[in-house]
Amino acid sequence: MTQTKPRKEKHPLFVSDEQQIKFKAAKKSTIISIVVNFFLSLWQIIIGFLAHSQGLIADGLHSLSDLLADFVVLIANKHSHKQPDADHPYGHFRYENGASLVLGTILLVVGGGMVWKAIEKILNPAEIPDVHIIALVVALLSLIVKEGLFRYMLCVANRVNSSMLVANAWHARSDAASSLVVAIGIVGSLCGIKIFDPIAALIVGALVIKMGYKFTYQAFNDLMDKRADEQTLAAIRKQLLAMEGVIDIHDLKTRKSGDYLLVDVHLEVNGLLTVEQGHQIAVAARKKLLENPTILNVMIHIDPVEIQ
Numbered sequence: 001m002t003q004t005k006p007r008k009e010k011h012p013l014f015v016s017d018e019q020q021i022k023f024k025a026a027k028k029s030t031i032i033s034i035v036v037n038f039f040l041s042l043w044q045i046i047i048g049f050l051a052h053s054q055g056l057i058a059d060g061l062h063s064l065s066d067l068l069a070d071f072v073v074l075i076a077n078k079h080s081h082k083q084p085d086a087d088h089p090y091g092h093f094r095y096e097n098g099a100s101l102v103l104g105t106i107l108l109v110v111g112g113g114m115v116w117k118a119i120e121k122i123l124n125p126a127e128i129p130d131v132h133i134i135a136l137v138v139a140l141l142s143l144i145v146k147e148g149l150f151r152y153m154l155c156v157a158n159r160v161n162s163s164m165l166v167a168n169a170w171h172a173r174s175d176a177a178s179s180l181v182v183a184i185g186i187v188g189s190l191c192g193i194k195i196f197d198p199i200a201a202l203i204v205g206a207l208v209i210k211m212g213y214k215f216t217y218q219a220f221n222d223l224m225d226k227r228a229d230e231q232t233l234a235a236i237r238k239q240l241l242a243m244e245g246v247i248d249i250h251d252l253k254t255r256k257s258g259d260y261l262l263v264d265v266h267l268e269v270n271g272l273l274t275v276e277q278g279h280q281i282a283v284a285a286r287k288k289l290l291e292n293p294t295i296l297n298v299m300i301h302i303d304p305v306e307i308q
Contacts, residue, residue, distance in 0.1 A: 006140065026160065027074065035069070043061050043142075045057055045060035049131050051135035053301075054137075056186070058140060063142075064110075090296075100167050103215050104214070107208050107209070111207070114208060119202065119203040121198035131190060142182075143183060146172055146176035153172055170211065177207060178203075182201070228256075232254070235252075236263065236265075241290060245273070260296035262298075268303045271305055278304070285298075
């Protein structure tokens with residue numbers, strides 16, 4: 001008589017099929033973004049130098065920062081979907097939070113360099129060369145390409161509910177906005193007001209710094225275990241208090257792991273219940289909360305209370 005091997009239980013935080021779909025979608029959209037940004041940044045920087053447009057060069061550097069950011073996203077995406085192991089029992093989802101932090105830092109550094117270079121030109125207007133009209137053509141084409149890339153990436157990010165991909169998509173949108181500013185600056189320069197071009201570069205740098213601060217601040221908060229927003233907490237409380245056998249709850253805590261939430265909570269139940277009955281209430285409550293796809297795991301502690 002042959003013996004069948006016992007079925008191996010899945011880790012409670014195993015990467016689900018839904019999460020695998022999310023990782024694959026992230027990989028595909030990021031690769032498309034890498035190809036677009038590579039050729040776009042190369043085109044902008046070369047034409048920027050030939051056409052003497054600092055604004056277009058700044059825009060090209062912004063596109064180059066997008067390219068670097070895309071590589072960061074690819075690396076995070078590769079590691080974050082690994083299954084939990086002995087050293088990482090909660091999984092590897094926080095690679096995404098770390099990636100958002102790196103993205104923000106890249107934007108801050110690139111934006112700071114743009115602002116510094118632009119200020120130097122503004123303070124020395126005599127050194128500003130004439131801009132060729134080809135720079136305007138390239139800026140407008142870049143605007144169209146970047147806006148299209150933003151809409152595609154944001155659509156994918158919303159479909160798979162990824163904050164990291166949303167950050168990367170809005171990075172592309174900031175690039176589109178910078179191309180618009182650069183185009184306006186080039187038009188002003190072509191009309192004889194040459195200082196418009198470095199002013200456009202200055203505005204682009206400021207936009208990049210603003211986005212960098214936003215992503216860095218959010219990533220720091222997530223890595224420091226900032227709780228979920230009040231609306232999410234209220235929804236969790238409402239679900240738990242509606243469970244049969246739950247009298248009240250306290251010490252509700254949440255923290256981010258990638259785009260997911262880890263939940264800890266104490267449930268107050270009738271102190272006369274058996275251990276088995278209390279356990280069943282906890283199991284039912286955990287199962288109910290895990291119906292929410294953004295909740296990764298739930299840790300529940302049962303507190304017996306005296307019923308008056």
